[in-house]
Amino acid sequence: MIKILYFARLRDSLNRGEEQLEYSAAINTGEKLLSALKSRGAPWQDALDKTQLLMSVNQTMASPDASIQDGDEVAFFPPVTGG
């Protein structure tokens, strides 16, 4: 299983902050996971396409080609606006 978290505007668009997903080779990179999520249709496709997205793996910023292992915590979120 992997844990996926969504934050801020993205969480609002998806109406979901967190989920668990069965791990498989089909979602073993950031890009693959993202396309799997987009294939769910509305509102996923739209929200994940429209929002300028950042991704983290195990609480460290990651690029889309980052690999994902079983048990990882992955998060998707818009550009940060703290400070």
Added chain:
Amino acid sequence: MISIQQADFDLAAEYQALRADAPSIGAIVTFTGLVRDFNLVESTPENTSVQGLFLEHYPGMTEKSLAAIIETAKTRWSIINTRVVHRIGAMHPGDQIVFVGVNSAHRGDAFAACEFIMDYLKTQAPFWKKELTEEGERWVESRDTDQQAAERWKTD
């Protein structure tokens, strides 16, 4: 020291904590960020005023990313101690929202490290602002100028 908290912070107390390393330090630089009552990016001709702010973060990653930023600052500049306080939750215009304090033997290192930590906090640490205006709530858009401010510290 890194603290993510809802409560306000006391600038004098933060300064005194950094002063505890005296007399081996010769400089303390502090930055305090306040909540503005206007938004620079989404300003309209009417320039809707901001009545309040809600700050969300990613617990765990926030602390981890700030620790990494501070570690990088410590490898680049000769600094002794740092204190970073970032508030979360509901705030109002005029409230203190963020504090970065650095002490060092020399002012040059303290000035640079403080600005570096703040610039990277703004582009790397997972915080998101939601503004409350007369027209309702809206998520704050990130600013290119913040990205450029962080870019200028790149050495390669």
